[in-house]
Amino acid sequence: MRRTAKFSTFQLINNIIMVMLAVICILPFLHVLSVSLSSSAAVSANKVTFWPIGLNLNSYSRALEDTQLLRSLWISVERTLLSVTLGLTVTSMAAYVLSKGGGQKGIAGYKWFVGFFIVAMLFNGGMIPTYLVVTKMGLYNTIWALILPTMINVFNIILIMNFFKALPQELEEAAFIDGAGHWKVYLRVMLPLSLPVMATVGLFTVVGEWNEWLAGQIYMKPENAPLSTFLKAAISMPNIDIKNAEAAAKFNALSLNSAQIFIGALPILLIYPFLQKFFAKGIVIGAVKE
Numbered sequence: 001m002r003r004t005a006k007f008s009t010f011q012l013i014n015n016i017i018m019v020m021l022a023v024i025c026i027l028p029f030l031h032v033l034s035v036s037l038s039s040s041a042a043v044s045a046n047k048v049t050f051w052p053i054g055l056n057l058n059s060y061s062r063a064l065e066d067t068q069l070l071r072s073l074w075i076s077v078e079r080t081l082l083s084v085t086l087g088l089t090v091t092s093m094a095a096y097v098l099s100k101g102g103g104q105k106g107i108a109g110y111k112w113f114v115g116f117f118i119v120a121m122l123f124n125g126g127m128i129p130t131y132l133v134v135t136k137m138g139l140y141n142t143i144w145a146l147i148l149p150t151m152i153n154v155f156n157i158i159l160i161m162n163f164f165k166a167l168p169q170e171l172e173e174a175a176f177i178d179g180a181g182h183w184k185v186y187l188r189v190m191l192p193l194s195l196p197v198m199a200t201v202g203l204f205t206v207v208g209e210w211n212e213w214l215a216g217q218i219y220m221k222p223e224n225a226p227l228s229t230f231l232k233a234a235i236s237m238p239n240i241d242i243k244n245a246e247a248a249a250k251f252n253a254l255s256l257n258s259a260q261i262f263i264g265a266l267p268i269l270l271i272y273p274f275l276q277k278f279f280a281k282g283i284v285i286g287a288v289k290e
Contacts, residue, residue: 029265036060036258043252059252059259068223069260072230076210077267079146079226083209084202087151091201092194094152095160096186121154127218134219145219146226150212156201163197164190203272210268227264234260 030050035043039054047053063069097107098114107113125133130149139145167190175185191198216229225233235257 032258032261035255036262038255040252040255043255059255060263062256063259063263069227069230069263071223072225072227073263075143075224076227076264078143080206080209082143083147083151084205086147087153087156087205088198088202090152091156092160092191092198093186095157096164096182096190098157099161099164117154117157120152131218140219141221141224146209146215149215150209153205156204159201160194160197163194167193206271207268210264231257231260231264 027050031048034050034052035048036059037052037055037057038048039056040058042048042053098110098117100107101110124130134140134145134149139148171189171193172185175189180188211228213226213228213232216226217232220226220229222233
């Protein structure tokens with residue numbers, strides 16, 4: 001009884017802390033949304049907190065009229081889709097091979113490959129060497145400059161590898177007895193069973209690629225920048241000149257930037273609920289080594 005009371009107290013305190021953390025995460029988002037929906041006068045007077053004042057959609061209509069924003073949005077969508085597709089394909093293939101280990105049933109040079117991936121996880125070539133490689137390969141100002149340098153993530157390989165190792169070996173042995181090779185086992189046995197960890201790694205990739213802005217600033221020209229890079233530039237250095245000064249005067253810059261930020265966050269908000277149910281399961285199974 002005493003132990004149960006202690007556990008209940010701990011659970012109550014834990015729930016209170018989790019609720020407080022959730023509120024801390026939600027309040028900035030609510031503030032940005034409220035500012036984007038408020039009137040320019042209310043925003044300028046600093047009256048907006050967590051509820052819109054003078055509700056209107058002027059900032060959104062203004063933001064969606066910006067062709068550069070829409071172009072950057074499409075580039076981010078293209079970048080994210082290609083990164084997730086190619087990244088999951090290559091990462092899962094490498095994880096399947098490494099999950100076999102060494103010895104007679106594994107791969108030759110297993111320890112060398114493991115050491116190679118560990119070194120790659122701890123060290124990188126640096127910004128300048130990477131930039132030189134990207135430019136010398138003719139990738140500058142192309143979508144591939146945003147995808148190829150970060151396509152392989154060693155942490156994700158380890159996560160998927162441990163997930164494969166946790167699956168019953170009898171499934172593979174039954175497939176091999178039926179005449180399947182490693183390709184069929186990988187495609188028809190491993191991949192269908194690895195949906196939780198694939199969804200988890202895919203969510204990591206989506207969030208990481210969508211929010212990453214530095215590569216777009218280094219490897220892309222402003223007209224081909226992804227959305228995160230465009231938003232960073234728009235917020236830090238608003239592009240106001242003689243041509244758009246009159247139109248800019250009609251809108252509060254903070255309200256407009258808030259609308260742009262919300263538009264940029266909306267795709268992630270729509271995707272996450274569908275992947276969230278796989279998230280915990282994929283992390284737990286893929287992170288435990290038997």
